[in-house]
Amino acid sequence: MSTLYKGISSLALTGESFGDVLVVENAALAVADGKVLYAGPASKAPACDQEIDLGGRSVIPGFVDSHAHLIFAGERSEEFASRITGKPYAAGGIRTTVRATRAASDEELRANAEKLIAEFYASGITQFEIKSGYGLDVETELRSLKIAAEHTQHTTFLGAHVVPEGVQRADYIKSVTGEMLQAVRPYAKWIDVFCDQGAFSVEETKQILEAGIAAGLKPRLHANQIANLGVIPLAVELNCASVDHATHLTAEDIAVLSGSNTVVTLLPGAEFSTKSPYPDARRLASAGITLAIATDCNPGSSYTTSMPFCIAVAVREMGLTPEQALWAATRGGAKALRTEGGSLEVGASADFVVLDAPSHVFLSYRPGVQLVSQTYIAGRRVFERQ
Numbered sequence: 001m002s003t004l005y006k007g008i009s010s011l012a013l014t015g016e017s018f019g020d021v022l023v024v025e026n027a028a029l030a031v032a033d034g035k036v037l038y039a040g041p042a043s044k045a046p047a048c049d050q051e052i053d054l055g056g057r058s059v060i061p062g063f064v065d066s067h068a069h070l071i072f073a074g075e076r077s078e079e080f081a082s083r084i085t086g087k088p089y090a091a092g093g094i095r096t097t098v099r100a101t102r103a104a105s106d107e108e109l110r111a112n113a114e115k116l117i118a119e120f121y122a123s124g125i126t127q128f129e130i131k132s133g134y135g136l137d138v139e140t141e142l143r144s145l146k147i148a149a150e151h152t153q154h155t156t157f158l159g160a161h162v163v164p165e166g167v168q169r170a171d172y173i174k175s176v177t178g179e180m181l182q183a184v185r186p187y188a189k190w191i192d193v194f195c196d197q198g199a200f201s202v203e204e205t206k207q208i209l210e211a212g213i214a215a216g217l218k219p220r221l222h223a224n225q226i227a228n229l230g231v232i233p234l235a236v237e238l239n240c241a242s243v244d245h246a247t248h249l250t251a252e253d254i255a256v257l258s259g260s261n262t263v264v265t266l267l268p269g270a271e272f273s274t275k276s277p278y279p280d281a282r283r284l285a286s287a288g289i290t291l292a293i294a295t296d297c298n299p300g301s302s303y304t305t306s307m308p309f310c311i312a313v314a315v316r317e318m319g320l321t322p323e324q325a326l327w328a329a330t331r332g333g334a335k336a337l338r339t340e341g342g343s344l345e346v347g348a349s350a351d352f353v354v355l356d357a358p359s360h361v362f363l364s365y366r367p368g369v370q371l372v373s374q375t376y377i378a379g380r381r382v383f384e385r386q
């Protein structure tokens with residue numbers, strides 16, 4: 001069964017290199033067996049079994065969210081309200097969510113994650129990562145990753161989020177690199193560490209990532225959000241798929257990242273919600289660094305599931321062009337997960353988003369407006385705006 005989507009005012013096609021977006025006007029998209037059969041000018045589209053007229057809407061690849069913390073319980077609106085009046089963000093707020101998460105049942109954690117995933121679909125996200133990191137004991141980290149693995153292949157063990165209350169630092173690191181790692185290993189693809197002031201040092205990060213790699217996990221990092229502890233050379237040396245946040249970087253860090261295999265993932269929702277300085281994405285882009293944009297959805301520092309919001313902030317506050325931001329939120333996210341996706345090349349999974357707008361530029365031009373009309377994964381509609 002093949003379907004031709006026609007009446008597309010503009011179709012954004014993402015290329016291999018950062019920021020490479022080709023916009024085709026008066027376009028069509030053909031899908032067969034869940035894969036892209038054709039994406040290009042309507043005049044050259046193949047005949048299909050059925051046709052759907054999108055009435056002048058635009059089409060973009062589905063967003064790939066490479067950084068999301070969806071397994072937790074509770075919320076921290078009071079902390080947000082106090083912070084917004086001037087109190088700076090401290091990593092310790094994570095411990096509030098840890099208490100709620102440990103107390104929650106699997107059913108509660110699963111229901112909360114599924115509610116957020118439904119929001120992801122409504123925001124045009126078609127592939128996403130899920131991290132643990134609010135259990136911080138063997139039992140709850142394991143429960144978290146089991147639930148994560150029910151919903152995505154991109155699962156990340158973030159036992160090294162912070163040191164939990166009531167545990168000695170050395171004992172906790174011993175568990176994260178030993179018993180906890182061995183328990184979660186069957187359910188985790190990635191290992192992540194929050195390497196920052198108030199979280200883990202560069203030495204500890206090295207120890208934890210190396211233990212994860214030895215256990216067959218692939219490394220990625222939260223780093224340089226609050227301060228620059230000097231972890232960037234290590235991240236590149238260990239072949240981290242991505243360094244996320246990266247607000248504070250030296251010229252030397254930028255030189256090391258440029259030309260490396262490590263993506264820098266921007267998390268605009270985090271700086272927005274914590275009133276923190278934004279990374280200079282334009283500077284990173286000029287240095288030839290591959291950028292991704294992710295939601296960082298979590299109840300403390302970035303409680304958003306909206307990729308269009310993150311794109312709008314990246315364009316307005318970080319200096320990306322609308323094309324660079326679109327690329328970063330699609331193909332960039334896929335590169336940060338070292339997976340396929342974020343592209344409508346022939347043969348790719350038909351993951352795409354229909355926007356109630358004439359082009360992708362409207363994502364940042366009309367901030368805060370729900371422009372996602374329909375979301376498709378492998379040719380199947382998972383969201384339609386009523």
Ligand SMILES: [Zn+2]
Nearest residue numbers: 067069222296
């Ligand atoms: Zn995060």
